[in-house]
Every structure is written in C-alpha cells, then in structure tokens.
Amino acid sequence: MNNEFHAGAASRIAGGKAIYGVPLGILMLQARFPRIPGDMGNGTTWPFPVLYRVVGGASPDKVVLKGATGLLPDFIAAAQELVELGAEAITTNCGFLSLFQRELAAAVNVPVATSSLMQVPWVQATLPPGKRVGVVTVSAATLTPAHLEAASVPLDTPVAGTEDGREFFRVLIKAEKDDMDVDLARQDVVDAALTLAARHPDLGAIVLECTNMPPYAAAIQEATGLPVYDIYSMISWFHAGLRPRRFD
Known part of the structure; x- marks a missing residue:
C-alpha cells in the first residue's frame, strides 16, 4: 500500500518520503537540445507529475553511440536518489538504456522500465x-x-x-x-x-x-x-x- 493521501484516508497516516504525489522518477541524459511538448523531457507531456534527475556526463553521444560504457554506477546512484525522494518506479529517457534494465531493477528494488x-x-x-x-x-x-x-x-x-x-x-x-x-x-x-x-x-x-x-x-x-x-x-x-x- 502506498502512502499517498486520498479522500477517506484514516486520520493517522505514515510518512517516510521527502516528496509526495509523484510516484514516477525519470532518469535524464545530460543534453541541451529543445524538448518540445510530447518529448519525455518536457514536463507538460505528462498528465501526471513526474520527478526528474539528470545523470551527469550521460550525453546522448556516450549512451547512443558508445554503449553507455562506464555509466552504470551513475545511473544506479541517480535512480536510488529518486527512490529516496519518493519515486515508486523508475524509467529513463533513452531507449538504449535497456542495457541497464536488470541492474537498475536490482539496485532500487522498485519497478523499472528503462526502454x-x-x-x-x-x-x-x-x-x-x-x-x-x-x-x-x-x-x-x-x-x-x-x-x-x-x-x-x-x-x-x-x-x-x-x-x-x-x-x-x-x-x-x-x-x-x-x-x-x-x-x-x-x-x-x-x-x-x-x-x-x-x-x-x-x-x-x-x-x-x-x-x-x-x-x-x-x-x-x-x-x-x-x-x-x-x-x-x-x-x-x-x-x-x-x-x-x-x-x-
């Protein structure tokens, strides 16, 4: 059972998160190109709030063209930070990060959909x-x-x-x-x-x-x-x- 507040909840509720009402965390590559509505990195794309975390050094060139070599520890750390903040599931903004599906899911112990x-x-x-x-x-x-x-x-x-x-x-x-x-x-x-x-x-x-x-x-x-x-x-x-x- 999650800790989100809703109508009819008991008067005493559990805490433990830093942020509430944002169950989905998104790991972002570090890039500066425009992100228009519909792009995963544009917050207005989603009909629900999301938590973003940019993974430093994870450029599109490194992830798409160079196999994300050496970046797994950085993605794991960023995913763990999102879970600590309150994310109940993790996704990423690059389909090439399917390479990290198993490792990320094991590291954060919440549902993960990388690609x-x-x-x-x-x-x-x-x-x-x-x-x-x-x-x-x-x-x-x-x-x-x-x-x-x-x-x-x-x-x-x-x-x-x-x-x-x-x-x-x-x-x-x-x-x-x-x-x-x-x-x-x-x-x-x-x-x-x-x-x-x-x-x-x-x-x-x-x-x-x-x-x-x-x-x-x-x-x-x-x-x-x-x-x-x-x-x-x-x-x-x-x-x-x-x-x-x-x-x-």
Whole structure:
C-alpha cells in the first residue's frame, strides 16, 4: 500500500518520503537540445507529475553511440536518489538504456522500465498471424543485439534509423546546435518509418525507440497507416499501475 493521501484516508497516516504525489522518477541524459511538448523531457507531456534527475556526463553521444560504457554506477546512484525522494518506479529517457534494465531493477528494488523497446513483445502479441512489429530508432547502426535482448525483443525485428536525415540525428546525437527545426525533425522520423514499411510489407505496427519521437507519432501513423507505440504509451500504462483510477 502506498502512502499517498486520498479522500477517506484514516486520520493517522505514515510518512517516510521527502516528496509526495509523484510516484514516477525519470532518469535524464545530460543534453541541451529543445524538448518540445510530447518529448519525455518536457514536463507538460505528462498528465501526471513526474520527478526528474539528470545523470551527469550521460550525453546522448556516450549512451547512443558508445554503449553507455562506464555509466552504470551513475545511473544506479541517480535512480536510488529518486527512490529516496519518493519515486515508486523508475524509467529513463533513452531507449538504449535497456542495457541497464536488470541492474537498475536490482539496485532500487522498485519497478523499472528503462526502454520503450520493452513494448515490442506486447505489441507483437496483438497482431494477426503473418504480421510483425518494427522499430524506428534514432541510430540503427548502434542498436545492437544486446540492446534488443535486454528488452526481450526478437533479434530479427526490422529496424530503421534516422542517421541519414537532415535534422533529428544531428541535433539530438551529434549536438551540433541547441535549436531544432521541428518540421525537418518530423520529416526525418516519418521518412525512417516509411522506409521501414517499404522494406517490410509484413509490418503490422511500429514501436519508437527514441523518447524524443512521441511528438511525431501521429504523423507516423498517418503516413504509414499502422499503429504506433512509443515511450508515452508505455509510461502511461506503467503509471496506471502505480495509481489505478478510482471508480468510487
């Protein structure tokens, strides 16, 4: 039973937290690019409050292109800080952190959902025979079998990335500038999804690995005609278990 206050609670209640009413903690990479509504790092994205913690030194370049080498202790420490503050579950703002799923869950002893990729098996279970899930990622070249295995994603899952685009990859990963052309970024992600669909006629649904892609999910769905799932869909589900709706 959680310690949150609600109508009808007993007059004597338990404490023990520093912050109340914010059960979800989000571990953030250290970056300076714009985070528009829909981006996981924009607080207005969520219909519920969240706790953020930036992990120092965890740049997108280090996490996405260099396998997050050496960063596990920093992520564990930050996750533990969030739990000490009052978080009852932990997630992260990069799908490539699936590599740390097992270690983070063991270290904090609360539910952990590191990556949007964890949805792939769930979505696959909903599809008719002959259809499969595909993944759109910020960097197909560095999304390794280890990342997929850590999220229980089949290794033959089709993947397309944004590396060849004009804006999305350059701004988010290469950090070449602090501003972003949203229209160009949207087109990069839509183009990656269209490429994926063209290469794999058996595609039945798409999962977006990158937590900066939810602002473009509707555009992808319209362009491909396929269901699209992302970190927003996953964390909305995740949070629903932490605070089930009351139907009193």
